[in-house]
Amino acid sequence: MSVLTSSNYLWVLFSTLLLGVASGLVGSLVYWKKQSLMSDALSHAALPGVAIAFLLFQVKDFFILIIGAALSALLGAFFIMAIKEKTRIKEDTAMGMILAVFFGGGIVLLTLVNRYSSGNQAGLDSFIYGQAASMVESDVKIMSALAIGVILIVMAGFKEWKLFLFDPDFGKGLKLPITALNTIYLFLLVVTIVIGIQAVGVILMSALLIIPPVAARYWTHSFRNMLLLSGFFGGISGAIGTTLSAFGDGWPTGAFIVLISGIIFTFSMFFGSKKGMVVEFTILRSKKKELQSYSVKGGRG
Amino acid sequence: MNILEVEGVSAAYRKNTVLNDVSFSIPKGSLTGIVGPNGAGKSTLIKVLLELHPKLSGNVYFFGTSLKKVKSKVGYVPQRGSVDWDFPTDALDVVMMGMYGQIGWLKWPKKIHRKKAMEVLDKVGMADFSHHQISELSGGQQQRVFLARALIQDADLYFMDEPLAGVDAATERAIMAILRELKNKGKTVLVVHHDLQTVEDYFDRVLFLNRTVVAHGNTSSTFTTQNIEKAYGGSVRWLKEGIGIVGTHLQ
Amino acid sequence: MTYTGWILLTASLVGISSGIVGVFLILRRMAMMADAISHTVLLGIVTAYLVTKSLSGFHMLVGAAIAGIVTTFLVQWLHSKGVQQDASIGVVFTTLFALGVILIATKVGNAHLDVQHALMGEIAFIPWNTMEVPFLGKIPIATFILGIVLILVVTVIGLFYKEWKLTTFDPALAASLGIPVLAMHYIFMTLVSITTVASFDAVGAIMVVAMLITPAASAYLWTDKLLVMIGLSAFFGVVSAWIGYYFALWIDTSISGSMAFATGVIFLISFLFSPKHGMLSNWLKPQAGKS
Numbered sequence: 003m004s005v006l007t008s009s010n011y012l013w014v015l016f017s018t019l020l021l022g023v024a025s026g027l028v029g030s031l032v033y034w035k036k037q038s039l040m041s042d043a044l045s046h047a048a049l050p051g052v053a054i055a056f057l058l059f060q061v062k063d064f065f066i067l068i069i070g071a072a073l074s075a076l077l078g079a080f081f082i083m084a085i086k087e088k089t090r091i092k093e094d095t096a097m098g099m100i101l102a103v104f105f106g107g108g109i110v111l112l113t114l115v116n117r118y119s120s121g122n123q124a125g126l127d128s129f130i131y132g133q134a135a136s137m138v139e140s141d142v143k144i145m146s147a148l149a150i151g152v153i154l155i156v157m158a159g160f161k162e163w164k165l166f167l168f169d170p171d172f173g174k175g176l177k178l179p180i181t182a183l184n185t186i187y188l189f190l191l192v193v194t195i196v197i198g199i200q201a202v203g204v205i206l207m208s209a210l211l212i213i214p215p216v217a218a219r220y221w222t223h224s225f226r227n228m229l230l231l232s233g234f235f236g237g238i239s240g241a242i243g244t245t246l247s248a249f250g251d252g253w254p255t256g257a258f259i260v261l262i263s264g265i266i267f268t269f270s271m272f273f274g275s276k277k278g279m280v281v282e283f284t285i286l287r288s289k290k291k292e293l294q295s296y297s298v299k300g301g302r303g
Numbered sequence: 304m305n306i307l308e309v310e311g312v313s314a315a316y317r318k319n320t321v322l323n324d325v326s327f328s329i330p331k332g333s334l335t336g337i338v339g340p341n342g343a344g345k346s347t348l349i350k351v352l353l354e355l356h357p358k359l360s361g362n363v364y365f366f367g368t369s370l371k372k373v374k375s376k377v378g379y380v381p382q383r384g385s386v387d388w389d390f391p392t393d394a395l396d397v398v399m400m401g402m403y404g405q406i407g408w409l410k411w412p413k414k415i416h417r418k419k420a421m422e423v424l425d426k427v428g429m430a431d432f433s434h435h436q437i438s439e440l441s442g443g444q445q446q447r448v449f450l451a452r453a454l455i456q457d458a459d460l461y462f463m464d465e466p467l468a469g470v471d472a473a474t475e476r477a478i479m480a481i482l483r484e485l486k487n488k489g490k491t492v493l494v495v496h497h498d499l500q501t502v503e504d505y506f507d508r509v510l511f512l513n514r515t516v517v518a519h520g521n522t523s524s525t526f527t528t529q530n531i532e533k534a535y536g537g538s539v540r541w542l543k544e545g546i547g548i549v550g551t552h553l554q
Numbered sequence: 555m556t557y558t559g560w561i562l563l564t565a566s567l568v569g570i571s572s573g574i575v576g577v578f579l580i581l582r583r584m585a586m587m588a589d590a591i592s593h594t595v596l597l598g599i600v601t602a603y604l605v606t607k608s609l610s611g612f613h614m615l616v617g618a619a620i621a622g623i624v625t626t627f628l629v630q631w632l633h634s635k636g637v638q639q640d641a642s643i644g645v646v647f648t649t650l651f652a653l654g655v656i657l658i659a660t661k662v663g664n665a666h667l668d669v670q671h672a673l674m675g676e677i678a679f680i681p682w683n684t685m686e687v688p689f690l691g692k693i694p695i696a697t698f699i700l701g702i703v704l705i706l707v708v709t710v711i712g713l714f715y716k717e718w719k720l721t722t723f724d725p726a727l728a729a730s731l732g733i734p735v736l737a738m739h740y741i742f743m744t745l746v747s748i749t750t751v752a753s754f755d756a757v758g759a760i761m762v763v764a765m766l767i768t769p770a771a772s773a774y775l776w777t778d779k780l781l782v783m784i785g786l787s788a789f790f791g792v793v794s795a796w797i798g799y800y801f802a803l804w805i806d807t808s809i810s811g812s813m814a815f816a817t818g819v820i821f822l823i824s825f826l827f828s829p830k831h832g833m834l835s836n837w838l839k840p841q842a843g844k845s
Contacts, residue, residue: 106814
């Protein structure tokens with residue numbers, strides 16, 4: 003159990019907890035923008051940026067690497083929009099394409115990095131599958147600071163986000179700066195993705211954004227509560243997942259975090275108090291009964 | 304004999320009941336317009352009848368039997384917006400799709416099918432466009448292609464979902480001429496329709512639908528102000544949606 | 555055949571199979587399902603290993619095909635329960651993939667299974683892992699399996715070509731004509747899974763996504779005929795495989811990554827220069843109209 007008391011572990015735990023909360027919050031925005039898979043495409047698209055940043059600067063500095071990742075994810079987003087708007091190719095195809103091609107490019111570059119660079123380059127592999135243990139204290143600090151920033155921005159603009167997501171046209175009438183909000187949204191999404199990729203990995207990062215809000219929806223109809231609950235689910239998944247992965251040598255942190263949120267989702271889907279299957283089933287049965295009694299009455303009359 | 308017999312059909316989308324206790328029957332050789340406000344369940348009704356959407360209760364009889372046994376006698380024209388017009392195919396090919404049921408499994412369409420498709424395209428005035436990619440066609444032209452695809456099925460009973468929505472005047476006339484011809488040949492046609500103004504001119508029978516059947520019968524006796532009000536829920540809403548009808552009735 | 559010959563043949567088989575399946579995949583708006591299946595295949599392979607304790611290609615093929623169908627079913631089911639389509643894809647595949655990764659990292663860590671291999675493939679080793687086939691002699695196992703898969707793909711798509719076309723273009727009419735739309739959906743997804751699994755040895759599960767989606771999307775920009783699109787897509791798949799291979803050889807890097815990247819290059823060329831839908835012609839057209 004010594005792993006659990008080491009100071010590095012506590013730091014990492016703290017940062018993945020914050021990451022979970024931040025991605026749970028941003029994930030709710032993503033869910034209502036109906037861009038769940040966009041987040042998947044963008045996190046894969048971040049990979050070549052990590053490798054290019056490393057090749058250019060030859061240092062494994064977390065801050066430099068995530069700037070590379072962010073630029074590359076934004077380029078991916080730009081391509082997806084360009085393809086969708088300029089051709090008859092549909093969005094899902096464009097996303098799948100950018101995801102796979104950027105990831106392929108990333109692998110090509112990472113292989114080069116591993117071949118030509120000396121020193122602790124092996125650390126870059128953790129960007130694919132996620133390895134929280136590979137993070138050092140400075141990484142953790144940057145990650146935590148950025149996560150707190152994301153959390154604050156989402157919470158501060160709560161009612162603006164609501165309007166932005168549900169009725170942008172109405173919002174425009176109220177002089178809500180929709181274009182600016184769109185930019186901030188994309189910025190929040192990309193920042194959340196890139197700070198998570200070292201701990202969780204590009205392949206599973208999107209799960210942190212996608213699963214908590216879907217789970218939260220089973221418990222509430224209010225946007226505000228959904229946001230809070232989603233942040234809460236993300237936070238516990240991050241904390242428990244990190245703890246579990248600390249028990250084995252080289253156990254993948256990201257996979258454990260995602261598995262925990264998957265379990266929370268499954269539980270919510272069955273027992274959620276608002277849309278859970280148990281509740282839905284009861285409603286459907288009473289509906290059928292109501293219909294039957296209606297047609298019986300109708301038959302007599 | 305009634306071609307179509309519907310008894311107490313209800314259907315829902317998840318928790319919302321869309322159709323409730325819908326019952327009516329359609330005689331052979333009739334041309335029926337199904338009208339009602341938005342969200343009245345018109346498209347859902349057709350989908351439920353064709354077993355494309357599950358029904359919660361009720362019975363439907365086609366030609367006195369179940370749909371499965373007479374599938375080849377029933378033709379369907381979905382809403383134009385229900386397909387992706389960017390699909391890589393041309394007008395002729397779309398029309399031939401109507402014959403896939405007749406051609407049968409494992410066989411590819413032959414020359415004779417191609418020839419027949421050309422004839423039908425010609426009939427709807429689209430022969431010159433047979434090799435145009437379908438996204439290059441106008442809304443009215445796309446609707447004609449859809450109609451041709453239904454005609455080629457050579458069915459006895461047709462369901463058409465808003466065939467006149469968003470088409471030009473020439474197409475509307477062409478489509479109505481074809482529908483009347485079908486009726487004169489003894490075929491039965493049900494059309495989901497949105498324009499109250501033209502109901503009296505186009506259909507010999509009308510079915511008012513708003514979650515359930517509000518009124519149903521010959522257009523002359525059923526298409527009354529009271530029924531329209533009943534279907535469209537109060538005169539205020541009716542005035543907004545059926546504004547055209549006010550003029551005709553005042554005259 | 556030479557060492558390089560086997561590699562190119564194997565990769566070309568992946569290109570053709572995925573190229574054909576990919577056309578229907580993107581027209582059915584199922585591109586992201588391919589992404590999902592390519593991930594969950596991992597869980598299928600691990601489960602097959604845990605159950606049979608063997609690493610034979612056949613067991614894995616079955617395990618992965620089942621995983622693909624389960625994924626399709628779960629996504630469909632969640633969606634029918636009111637979860638947005640792409641959120642349900644996202645929830646299902648990430649959770650199942652995470653489970654697969656954990657099983658490998660913990661329980662079966664000492665088997666010859668590794669995540670790296672499943673995702674990236676190792677085409678360079680394929681020519682050495684051979685089997686004896688009647689009439690054909692000694693050929694690499696992966697190549698043989700991919701050959702069978704190609705025959706399967708061509709047969710299933712070819713025999714029911716018009717049904718695939720109709721269920722893709724207008725499922726409502728297809729259903730009203732009595733074609734079992736849902737069953738065909740599952741058959742198609744099985745085909746996608748089988749193609750993915752068979753290719754996983756060669757180009758890796760994630761790279762097959764590139765092979766499935768990108769050549770088909772490129773072909774979509776060049777033609778308005780479905781049959782031509784299928785042919786072009788298969789052709790682009792093969793070309794990407796060749797370009798990717800020689801590029802990887804040249805700069806000494808991951809072969810499968812390079813092949814995935816090559817599909818992107820072909821798409822970029824199509825995106826810019828296709829006569830009907832390319833940027834260049836779009837840019838020229840209004841000019842011509844004005845003058």
